[in-house]
Amino acid sequence: LHWGYDEHNGPSHWKEVFPVANGDRQSPIDIKTTEAKYDPSLRPISPNYDPTSAKVILNNGHSTSVEFDDAENKSVLIGGPLAGTYRLRQIHFHWGSSDDAGSEHAVDGMKYAAEEPGEMECKELIVTSHGETKVSSTSCGAQEVLHVVHWNADRYSSFVEAARQPDGLAVMAVFLKIGECNPQLKKITDRLDAIRAKGKRALFTNFDPSCLLPRSLDYWTYFGSLTVPPLLESVVWIVLREPISVCSEQLAKFRSLLCTGEGEAACYLLRNYRPPQPLKGREINPVVW
Ligand SMILES: Cc1c(Cl)c([N+](=O)[O-])nn1CC(=O)Nc1ccc(S(N)(=O)=O)cc1
Numbered sequence: 654l655h656w657g658y659d660e661h662n663g664p665s666h667w668k669e670v671f672p673v674a675n676g677d678r679q680s681p682i683d684i685k686t687t688e689a690k691y692d693p694s695l696r697p698i699s700p701n702y703d704p705t706s707a708k709v710i711l712n713n714g715h716s717t718s719v720e721f722d723d724a725e726n727k728s729v730l731i732g733g734p735l736a737g738t739y740r741l742r743q744i745h746f747h748w749g750s751s752d753d754a755g756s757e758h759a760v761d762g763m764k765y766a767a768e769e770p771g772e773m774e775c776k777e778l779i780v781t782s783h784g785e786t787k788v789s790s791t792s793c794g795a796q797e798v799l800h801v802v803h804w805n806a807d808r809y810s811s812f813v814e815a816a817r818q819p820d821g822l823a824v825m826a827v828f829l830k831i832g833e834c835n836p837q838l839k840k841i842t843d844r845l846d847a848i849r850a851k852g853k854r855a856l857f858t859n860f861d862p863s864c865l866l867p868r869s870l871d872y873w874t875y876f877g878s879l880t881v882p883p884l885l886e887s888v889v890w891i892v893l894r895e896p897i898s899v900c901s902e903q904l905a906k907f908r909s910l911l912c913t914g915e916g917e918a919a920c921y922l923l924r925n926y927r928p929p930q931p932l933k934g935r936e937i938n939p940v941v942w
């Protein structure tokens with residue numbers, strides 16, 4: 654079985670090759686904000702990236718990623734739940750097909766299933782001061798997610814080694830919400846034509862991924878795993894609460910990527926997200942200032 658996102662090799666089959674898929678700290682999860690427990694010891698996160706670390710953008714057949722030079726502490730993430738310095742390794746995206754949501758993590762069951770703005774609205778029950786409940790409809794909104802992947806360079810000597818340790822990796826998740834086109838994301842979506850087929854790569858330099866972060870760095874944090882095989886349980890997740898915007902034309906460009914190599918019968922990478930996994934008693938800590 655070569656794993657993927659289709660009916661015959663998708664997330665429900667991954668346990669056949671990667672038994673850890675049924676482990677105790679699998680990701681993504683549905684973040685139930687009311688059950689999240691505030692931890693006063695948690696501090697702000699502090700990303701500190703050098704644009705010269707960016708090297709290449711590639712299509713690995715199940716996502717598109719920008720890879721960074723992680724030979725030294727040039728681009729790092731510190732603070733928040735992290736003990737020590739985590740070095741930036743790569744960023745990549747997950748998305749859904751036009752009629753389902755691809756944000757991987759969900760918040761209060763909302764996989765940010767909004768289609769175009771206004772098409773699909775989330776109902777919100779509001780209890781007014783004198784106890785009546787009324788329904789307000791808000792347009793909810795992320796069709797996609799950005800993952801910023803770091804590894805614990807204080808304790809381990811490589812990404813490969815860190816990926817096998819319980820505190821080895823730190824991944825920051827940023828929800829992308831349908832709305833205005835994002836000029837910073839344009840730098841990435843404009844390069845996708847050059848890497849349409851699986852295995853293709855192109856130079857991608859002078860890029861600081863902080864430009865894709867929202868104004869507020871409020872986050873939820875919990876202990877989880879890679880959301881893609883080998884599903885290693887080595888990730889401290891930092892899920893930002895505030896989404897950034899992406900327009901549907903930019904999102905469509907991700908869906909034009911191929912999960913097949915040049916010369917093979919083309920198959921489009923229409924979705925590449927794993928559904929939420931069981932919490933199995935884990936605690937989620939919100940950090941809001
Ligand atoms: C497992 C591994 C090793 Cl070890 C190496 N390597 O080069 O040493 N590369 N990979 C592949 C990798 O990075 N996968 C990965 C999967 C999911 C995610 S996600 N969505 O953010 O959970 C982040 C990364």
Ligand SMILES: [Zn+2]
Binds near residue numbers: 745880
């Ligand atoms: Zn990811």
